[in-house]
Amino acid sequence: MNRAYPSTLLENAVDELSALPGVGRKTALRLSLYLLRREPEYAERLGTALQALRRDVKYCRTCHNICDTDLCDICADTSRDHSTVCVVENVKDVMTVENTAQFRGLYHVLGGIISPIDGIGPADLEIDSLVKRVAEGEVREVVLALSTTMEGDTTNFFIYRKLSAYPVRVTVIARGVSIGDELEYADEVTLGRSILNRVEFNDAI
Amino acid sequence: MNRAYPSTLLENAVDELSALPGVGRKTALRLSLYLLRREPEYAERLGTALQALRRDVKYCRTCHNICDTDLCDICADTSRDHSTVCVVENVKDVMTVENTAQFRGLYHVLGGIISPIDGIGPADLEIDSLVKRVAEGEVREVVLALSTTMEGDTTNFFIYRKLSAYPVRVTVIARGVSIGDELEYADEVTLGRSILNRVEFNDAI
CATH class of the missing domain: 3.40.1360.10 (Dna Topoisomerase Vi A Subunit; Chain: A, domain 2)
Incomplete structure (x- = not known):
């Protein structure tokens, strides 16, 4: 046997999963074998959820955020x-x-x-x-x-x-020094912008 | 809006993906949004591959390895x-x-x-x-x-x-010192076992 995977179903699952960003073939194999250990309903739910997301997703006609109807909750508020x-x-x-x-x-x-x-x-x-x-x-x-x-x-x-x-x-x-940052670690472009765009102390608190 | 996700389809996909080992809700969201950017056929293929793997997987009747038929390629060889x-x-x-x-x-x-x-x-x-x-x-x-x-x-x-x-x-x-390991970093149980189970030099090369 010179095949990398013992089953074509497994190979297909690994192929498709490893097309996801940050998922290599080792991780894809681990996830596939995990599916085999879970109850069959989980794989059904997972597959259906991913297909439904891509197939039925709607975008708000005003702001183009994704939503369930044709106007998102934010625009409708x-x-x-x-x-x-x-x-x-x-x-x-x-x-x-x-x-x-x-x-x-x-x-x-x-x-x-x-x-x-x-x-x-x-x-x-x-x-x-x-x-x-x-x-x-x-x-x-x-x-x-x-x-x-x-x-x-x-x-x-x-x-x-x-x-x-x-x-x-x-x-x-506003661009400026992040809150919690020590000044000595701020890059000079950011710090320079922070100084140029300084605000009234009263407004900043 | 107090909901964490703008769409229930997105929330479902994140829920199901984050049940996978090593996939947190942030990664699940990233993967879901990636699906939305890919062509629709990819989500269909991915979902179907995962469902088919779990639904149709077969185990070899002899060795219980997963396979496509009821006898795996290795046992049939x-x-x-x-x-x-x-x-x-x-x-x-x-x-x-x-x-x-x-x-x-x-x-x-x-x-x-x-x-x-x-x-x-x-x-x-x-x-x-x-x-x-x-x-x-x-x-x-x-x-x-x-x-x-x-x-x-x-x-x-x-x-x-x-x-x-x-x-x-x-x-x-055999248990013993890994190939490529420096002896000073081998743990003593492993090294002890390596010494007890020493083999003829002629056999080891």
Whole structure:
């Protein structure tokens, strides 16, 4: 026997699992053998959950966050501030900002950031729909909350220019020394930005 | 919104994925969001592969290794030595021993080792079927290749006693200093066993 796996079913499962990010063939084998030890219903539930997620997922018609209906819970929530829109890269970032409990406005999920190396241009992102949302007039502030990388900055600038034709305030999340960081370990670009963008002591507490 | 996930489909997928060993909720979320970025066919294939593995897996009627039919490729291979049977704990160990390319006999998969703490007794393992296999007379040597732990030693001893009624040679894989190890880092129990079980220099190369 020169085959790597004793069963083609096992080989298939390992092949498919190892296509996931961070899952190598050893981990895929371990997970597959674990499935064999669990009750049969678990594999059924797992398989169905993954297929249903991909097949039936819906995206909010306004903010493009994923949701169960065609309008997400956040956009449907009338107690939130509909005049402020936070622009984020992906669904995960919506959850991250929500977890801070510091933002009561709505979101706009771009679906990525401009990255010529990865072949992602402005047309691949939900930028036109953001401009359209702003053009409708209800939005008074757009908060840019993208990664503080070259790609994030490029995307920020592109959006800023697109929105310059409209009477909307465009802000960007503060960059500065992380809370809990010792000053000597902060990089100088961040620290420099922290000093330039210093705020009134009264406002910072 | 006080929900942790924006979509119940996403929450289900995260719930089921995080039941896998070594997969926490953060990893499960990352994998779920990855699925959403991949083509829909991938999620279908992945789900089907996992369900098919658990639903349709077969075990060899002789050695209990997993296989596609009711007799595994190894047991069906007439060019292998059918008089030597290597006893291993699980399917993974068959693959591990096969990868050494040093064993041309057959296997017997116990499905675990005796472990009172985990509630696993001899009756939960394929020990009776091993004894039956030996009783049929074709097997002349049983090689015990279990983990070198307390549980492995207990299981080895239990099998040795069960087989003592039959004219079969029972051997155990050599324990000793790993190849590539420096002697000063070998633990003393292993080194002691290495010295006791020393072999003729001519045989070791």
